[in-house]
Amino acid sequence: MPPPLLDLVLQARSGTGRRELDFELFEGQPGVSRTVGFTAGYLDCSGDLGVGDREHSAFDGWIQEAGKTLPGQGWWSAFLQKFDSDERQALRAYVDAASEFRALSPAALASLTWRYGGSPPEPAIPRTLAATSRALLDVLLEMRRVGRILMYIGDARVERMAGYIDGYRLCLSLAGLKDEEYLRFERWLQDTSRVPLGHTWEDAFLQAAHGDHEAAIHRLLDCGAEFRALSSAC
Incomplete structure (x- = not known):
């Protein structure tokens, strides 16, 4: 955990x-x-x-x-x-x-x-994982559906969104859970030239959005929805 x-x-x-x-x-x-x-x-x-x-x-x-x-x-x-x-x-x-x-x-x-x-931590009480957990792409698609990025990251900045993704992924990893779907999503972004090799989604999408951070984040979320739809159709 x-x-x-x-x-x-x-x-x-x-x-x-x-x-x-x-x-x-x-x-x-x-x-x-x-x-x-x-x-x-x-x-x-x-x-x-x-x-x-x-x-x-x-x-x-x-x-x-x-x-x-x-x-x-x-x-x-x-x-x-x-x-x-x-x-x-x-x-x-x-x-x-x-x-x-x-x-x-x-x-x-x-x-x-x-x-x-909250209450003081109680180390004597064992911490256990829930029987089910959400993949990161599920979270991103929820953000897209809700349409209020600020609810999740507080400020629509690409670096904050990138940090959110890093934090969520590290937590899953430290819990012993693999999120293979997000790795496939990252490869798909590069294979389809949405994110050129050697670039991050942050700089690629921010450039495409002419410096509009919120638009760049929505571009990432839209790509996530497109990738999930394509995966479901296969």
């Missing part, structure tokens, strides 16, 4: 010897928007698997009570404002906040008012 999200966040403090902040959450060039998308995708997948992440709900509540964010303000907004839009500093602050939260005493954790009606 996938580990709690904060386990991944705190890997950034483990000193693996690789370049700074280089692990699944901050793959490549660290970016706040992509990281926010990653966390959303990872948490959505965890919920879809029936595991959930009550600890992260508690962290969300604590980070506001600790005065690090204002009511209704995400950590990314607060830390970017604090560090004059320096994304690397904002990410460091996010990791530091996760470390500070994990260092709280059991009594302090118990005294928190949990956000979203």
Whole structure:
């Protein structure tokens, strides 16, 4: 089953010897928007698997009570404002906040008012996967059907959507689940020249949409629907 999200966040403090902040959450060039998308995708997948992440709900509540964010303000907004839009500093602050939260005493954790009606994590209770899980393409097609991208990623930016996909896929992988369909979808995008070799869907679709991020994301979702329809017809 996938580990709690904060386990991944705190890997950034483990000193693996690789370049700074280089692990699944901050793959490549660290970016706040992509990281926010990653966390959303990872948490959505965890919920879809029936595991959930009550600890992260508690962290969300604590980070506001600790005065690090204002009511209704995400950590990314607060830390970017604090560090004059320096994304690397904002990410460091996010990791530091996760470390500070994990260092709280059991009594302090118990005294928190949990956000979203959460409760303190109970390690003694075994975490089990749901009998069924959704493939990533199912999630993308749901986004397309609902038509409100902001419900899932909060801001219609291609890097945030790419992060969401990365987070969802990593969660599935850490749960021991393979999503072969999405791999076939990626190959199909290249085989049909929708995404040229050496390019990502983000830059290819953003260029095709003349810089319109939301249109680029909808292009990806439309391609997903076309691919699923073709696969179903075979």
